[in-house]
Amino acid sequence: MIASYNREFVGDVLLVELTTESAVKTKLERHGDLVLLQEESTSEVKGFNLFNASKYVELDGVVGNVEISKEFVASIEKAIAESGAALDLNVDFSPKFVVGHVVELGDHPNADKLHITKVDVGEDELLQIVCGAPNVAQGQKVVVAKIGAVMPSGMVIKESALRGVESFGMLCSARELEIPNAPQVKGIMILDDSAQAGTPFKA
Incomplete structure (x- = not known):
């Protein structure tokens, strides 16, 4: 998982990549504040955008890359559940x-x-x-x-x-x-x- 946030230039939107592989053709699926970015041919979720992100995640002072901690992922999982979307996050916490x-x-x-x-x-x-x-x-x-x-x-x-x-x-x-x-x-x-x-x- 790779996440970034820049309220000044992008707005209150958390941008999340779930894979380093780019989608060939993307389709969008919206669930409230959550927009899933899917590979059109397979429906595999390559990433998502979380709007009104500060309502769900502590992002005070964050500009750019977001540290992927267990607490951060727990907040994201809660936001996904509240949106009604079905998405399992298998996050690798090993050092990069x-x-x-x-x-x-x-x-x-x-x-x-x-x-x-x-x-x-x-x-x-x-x-x-x-x-x-x-x-x-x-x-x-x-x-x-x-x-x-x-x-x-x-x-x-x-x-x-x-x-x-x-x-x-x-x-x-x-x-x-x-x-x-x-x-x-x-x-x-x-x-x-x-x-x-x-x-x-x-x-």
Whole structure:
């Protein structure tokens, strides 16, 4: 789940994405203040807009991305129930910014400046991530933004293909993470070797 709110520019409307996959063709289904955004061919709900959002959710001081907490989701579930809509929220509360260990590093077959990494993020399988940082190397501990992570810039990390090679996340620089006094140079952030793969990263 990815949620955003900007009362000044959008109004009292909470915008929620339930998947990083865009709908091919969208149809709308309204239930009071709740408008479901559905894939027309399958009726799968890709997201929704909640109007008069501040009536349902505590949003004081929120501008931009909304932190997805259990309390926030509980408020949303209550609003959905009050609207009469049938929608189950299966929210992944696992951290989206984690420590990664670069286990493998190879050249990209179609781009001299890109590398293909296999990264341990504490899960059963390694993540394949295409990276263009000049300082990436095998054995490093790095910061990984997983699929569904929302960068400080507002960019959502999605599954992608870079020059024909699939990538399932991003290796982050200190500048991209907006860490204070981050060096304004190209290159990912290298963590101390004692950092444990899969543990949450907090700037």
